[in-house]
Amino acid sequence: MTNLNREMKLGAFFMIPGHHVAAWRHPKAEAQSVMNFDFIKRLAQTAERGKFDMIFLADGYSIKGKDPKALGQTVNTFFEPFTLLSALSSVTKHIGLAGTVSTTFNEPFNVARRFASLDHLSGGRAAWNVVTSNTESEARNFNLEKHLLHSKRYERAEEFVDIVTKLWDSWEDDALIIDKESAQFADASKIHAIDHKGKWFSVEGPLNISRSVQGHPVVIQAGSSEAGKELAARTAEVIFTAWQTLEEAQAFYADVKGRMAKYGRSPEELKIMPGVFPVIGRTEEEAEQNKRLLEEIIPEEAGVQLLSAMISVDLSGYPVDGPLPNLPDLEQVNGGKSRFQLLKDLAERENLTIRGLYQRIAGARGHREINGTPEQIADQMQEWFENGAADGFNIMPPYLPGGLEDFVDLVIPILQERGLFRTEYTGNTLRENLGLKRPANTLIHHAKETI
Amino acid sequence: MTNLNREMKLGAFFMIPGHHVAAWRHPKAEAQSVMNFDFIKRLAQTAERGKFDMIFLADGYSIKGKDPKALGQTVNTFFEPFTLLSALSSVTKHIGLAGTVSTTFNEPFNVARRFASLDHLSGGRAAWNVVTSNTESEARNFNLEKHLLHSKRYERAEEFVDIVTKLWDSWEDDALIIDKESAQFADASKIHAIDHKGKWFSVEGPLNISRSVQGHPVVIQAGSSEAGKELAARTAEVIFTAWQTLEEAQAFYADVKGRMAKYGRSPEELKIMPGVFPVIGRTEEEAEQNKRLLEEIIPEEAGVQLLSAMISVDLSGYPVDGPLPNLPDLEQVNGGKSRFQLLKDLAERENLTIRGLYQRIAGARGHREINGTPEQIADQMQEWFENGAADGFNIMPPYLPGGLEDFVDLVIPILQERGLFRTEYTGNTLRENLGLKRPANTLIHHAKETI
Numbered sequence: 075m076t077n078l079n080r081e082m083k084l085g086a087f088f089m090i091p092g093h094h095v096a097a098w099r100h101p102k103a104e105a106q107s108v109m110n111f112d113f114i115k116r117l118a119q120t121a122e123r124g125k126f127d128m129i130f131l132a133d134g135y136s137i138k139g140k141d142p143k144a145l146g147q148t149v150n151t152f153f154e155p156f157t158l159l160s161a162l163s164s165v166t167k168h169i170g171l172a173g174t175v176s177t178t179f180n181e182p183f184n185v186a187r188r189f190a191s192l193d194h195l196s197g198g199r200a201a202w203n204v205v206t207s208n209t210e211s212e213a214r215n216f217n218l219e220k221h222l223l224h225s226k227r228y229e230r231a232e233e234f235v236d237i238v239t240k241l242w243d244s245w246e247d248d249a250l251i252i253d254k255e256s257a258q259f260a261d262a263s264k265i266h267a268i269d270h271k272g273k274w275f276s277v278e279g280p281l282n283i284s285r286s287v288q289g290h291p292v293v294i295q296a297g298s299s300e301a302g303k304e305l306a307a308r309t310a311e312v313i314f315t316a317w318q319t320l321e322e323a324q325a326f327y328a329d330v331k332g333r334m335a336k337y338g339r340s341p342e343e344l345k346i347m348p349g350v351f352p353v354i355g356r357t358e359e360e361a362e363q364n365k366r367l368l369e370e371i372i373p374e375e376a377g378v379q380l381l382s383a384m385i386s387v388d389l390s391g392y393p394v395d396g397p398l399p400n401l402p403d404l405e406q407v408n409g410g411k412s413r414f415q416l417l418k419d420l421a422e423r424e425n426l427t428i429r430g431l432y433q434r435i436a437g438a439r440g441h442r443e444i445n446g447t448p449e450q451i452a453d454q455m456q457e458w459f460e461n462g463a464a465d466g467f468n469i470m471p472p473y474l475p476g477g478l479e480d481f482v483d484l485v486i487p488i489l490q491e492r493g494l495f496r497t498e499y500t501g502n503t504l505r506e507n508l509g510l511k512r513p514a515n516t517l518i519h520h521a522k523e524t525i
Numbered sequence: 526m527t528n529l530n531r532e533m534k535l536g537a538f539f540m541i542p543g544h545h546v547a548a549w550r551h552p553k554a555e556a557q558s559v560m561n562f563d564f565i566k567r568l569a570q571t572a573e574r575g576k577f578d579m580i581f582l583a584d585g586y587s588i589k590g591k592d593p594k595a596l597g598q599t600v601n602t603f604f605e606p607f608t609l610l611s612a613l614s615s616v617t618k619h620i621g622l623a624g625t626v627s628t629t630f631n632e633p634f635n636v637a638r639r640f641a642s643l644d645h646l647s648g649g650r651a652a653w654n655v656v657t658s659n660t661e662s663e664a665r666n667f668n669l670e671k672h673l674l675h676s677k678r679y680e681r682a683e684e685f686v687d688i689v690t691k692l693w694d695s696w697e698d699d700a701l702i703i704d705k706e707s708a709q710f711a712d713a714s715k716i717h718a719i720d721h722k723g724k725w726f727s728v729e730g731p732l733n734i735s736r737s738v739q740g741h742p743v744v745i746q747a748g749s750s751e752a753g754k755e756l757a758a759r760t761a762e763v764i765f766t767a768w769q770t771l772e773e774a775q776a777f778y779a780d781v782k783g784r785m786a787k788y789g790r791s792p793e794e795l796k797i798m799p800g801v802f803p804v805i806g807r808t809e810e811e812a813e814q815n816k817r818l819l820e821e822i823i824p825e826e827a828g829v830q831l832l833s834a835m836i837s838v839d840l841s842g843y844p845v846d847g848p849l850p851n852l853p854d855l856e857q858v859n860g861g862k863s864r865f866q867l868l869k870d871l872a873e874r875e876n877l878t879i880r881g882l883y884q885r886i887a888g889a890r891g892h893r894e895i896n897g898t899p900e901q902i903a904d905q906m907q908e909w910f911e912n913g914a915a916d917g918f919n920i921m922p923p924y925l926p927g928g929l930e931d932f933v934d935l936v937i938p939i940l941q942e943r944g945l946f947r948t949e950y951t952g953n954t955l956r957e958n959l960g961l962k963r964p965a966n967t968l969i970h971h972a973k974e975t976i
């Protein structure tokens with residue numbers, strides 16, 4: 075079963091000061107530093123010391139929930155991804171910089187341009203995690219009362235990604251000449267309008283920035299719904315996904331990779347990286363203690379709000395030590411469809427109370443939680459990696475900086491010793507480190523004439 | 526007339542590799558480095574060594590013109606401001622970071638959030654140059670065939686600025702508590718929705734980032750039309766403006782500062798900083814040679830295109846050594862109104878041919894050009910500064926890095942010797958260095974209830 079000559083890809087998923095909903099209360103979390111760039115710079119440099127492929131940032135366009143008590147108990151202040159990743163680009167050298175940017179509340183020209191700019195700034199380390207936005211609180215910050223229906227959001231997202239890709243190709247790689255003597259800065263015949271006219275957008279192009287170091291910044295997707303899987307099979311280069319069991323992860327892996335051939339793509343052109351929330355102890359007992367500590371520091375209102383937000387049902391009126399109320403059918407939920415299904419299944423499988431369920435998901439939020447010694451964590455990652463469930467993992471440290479430092483100092487050396495992970499960066503770009511090809515320029519053969 | 530105890534404010538207006546339309550052809554320009562971050566980092570550090578108040582970036586959302594020959598002769602590849610300024614924030618310590626962002630093709634929630642993020646990242650050095658976008662080539666990159674009419678653009682801009690300001694105030698300064706023991710991360714009663722419902726936008730708020738170091742990033746404006754002056758008098762803290770003569774600059778200065786009282790503002794709350802394009806020589810002869818060199822390296826098509834774009838009239842069919850054709854009336858021009866009037870006046874005053882006019886404006890683009898020795902340049906800046914025409918200047922180096930290095934090494938020491946410019950940064954934030962007050966939170970007294 076072992077895949078020789080193949081190494082895991084690893085993302086360092088930064089949520090400041092940690093992924094657990096109560097991370098900021100952890101005794102070792104640097105909670106005062108949430109808005110301190112020097113703290114995040116130190117985290118980035120720790121991740122780079124660990125040879126992670128990339129730093130990954132999630133994103134959202136509103137604060138979470140409005141119950142004043144829960145609002146006061148949770149972290150609702152975050153750096154915006156383009157600004158934070160750009161600031162990190164000049165204090166790191168090798169690590170990739172992956173930012174989540176929604177197709178729902180942005181314009182493709184702006185997004186294409188900013189990622190191209192970040193890719194130039196960082197010498198080829200930019201990646202875009204494409205998402206759609208699904209909460210009403212976000213919609214109300216963007217002139218809308220209701221969010222777009224799930225299918226419309228995906229339709230808009232598909233068109234958005236196509237436009238961005240074309241804009242990245244609107245300058246050929248060798249368009250810049252920069253010859254002072256002949257007064258030729260650029261070869262205008264290699265700069266192309268895209269003339270896109272679609273259902274959602276009209277974008278003429280070209281971009282006002284030359285083709286970037288990677289050609290295209292790496293495209294990441296997360297959606298696991300039918301529409302999300304199809305879009306990913308066609309356009310994604312990395313998938314961040316959430317699975318609890320080996321069997322589910324294997325089924326997803328085979329499903330998505332199997333959809334690629336019809337788009338002329340080979341399975342290696344897409345890296346599937348499930349999330350992993352590691353609770354590390356030097357002994358099993360210590361790991362268990364760490365897990366219990368995390369459960370105990372969750373403020374009740376914050377736990378209920380987290381769960382309510384994740385399933386799109388307000389649970390604040392129900393007894394916290396009672397069972398979950400009947401949940402709506404999947405068809406009625408216009409949110410993160412796959413996340414909802416995951417939690418519904420989990421609650422039913424483990425017969426959890428509201429408190430039990432929020433404790434269960436307060437860290438990993440539906441992703442896989444692995445508790446144990448560094449060897450046990452490495453074992454479980456290896457099992458998925460070698461059995462067709464994952465090409466790598468997106469690591470979600472419970473609290474920071476300790477959760478990341480422990481992973482870098484204790485788990486990564488074991489993966490390296492087993493030949494499962496790099497000991498040095500070998501590529502010059504994120505794309506090269508991930509083992510992804512530099513994309514050909516799709517506009518060269520299609521453009522009938524230059525602008 | 527001398528204003529003792531008052532120092533000039535200086536911006537370093539970065540256009541890579543220089544402000545002159547043919548800057549990239551200058552023998553000393555590092556034209557190969559236009560997309561090289563290390564080059565721009567070095568420029569930023571030079572500006573910081575010179576104790577400039579801020580680095581200033583212009584912006585646009587399309588390439589300039591489509592005549593293939595002119596397109597090939599000009600620089601049309603630029604870093605996007607949010608990403609570049611953020612990357613510079615982590616390799617500089619004191620200098621302000623001012624980015625142009627249009628209200629025409631963005632959403633207020635996104636803009637408020639990114640500037641707040643940059644302000645946190647940089648420890649209080651962010652500034653927003655508010656502009657409206659006025660070209661059809663830009664409109665066609667954002668789903669529109671025609672740009673918004675001038676008056677509509679300003680109407681949208683006014684509402685946009687109001688929303689952004691309110692969002693910056695949506696967290697009170699002391700909203701963050703971060704007390705692990707009591708489980709209070711924030712005081713929810715100090716986080717406010719803004720509930721904006723206007724003609725152009727509906728934005729509920731609050732922002733998902735806490736109030737930033739400066740309270741509000743510094744607000745800069747450039748418009749010199751009637752609507753622009755009124756908006757600036759009400760909301761701007763810095764004005765970048767373009768004037769050729771002392772008299773014009775004095776009239777503008779008195780006009781705008783005179784409009785402030787009705788908005789409850791004192792004249793010191795707004796710094797007026799005209800653009801200056803300095804062509805420096807160690808002797809007058811050297812300065813004259815430098816000026817002629819810049820004129821001679823302008824490719825003809827690029828010169829005609831620059832001029833055409835600035836006056837919104839296609840001049841490519843006219844003899845380049847002939848006179849300007851009759852220009853349309855001001856009322857017909859839905860572009861940068863004040864820029865158009867400025868060039869029309871200049872051509873008539875100096876009886877210039879098309880070539881003469883593009884040579885005349887190819888560097889400063891309507892801003893004031895000063896040629897001479899370091900002493901002569903300092904003299905002219907001092908004259909405006911001490912005679913009610915300027916609180917400071919936005920310096921536009923003809924080519925880079927030489928044009929900036931000469932200003933820092935030759936002109937700034939003279940200004941410092943005369944007591945006209947700082948020798949060290951004394952403020953902790955851009956706002957403090959500019960002598961601007963930290964704004965009170967406007968939402969505290971208005972908010973009836975918390976979210």
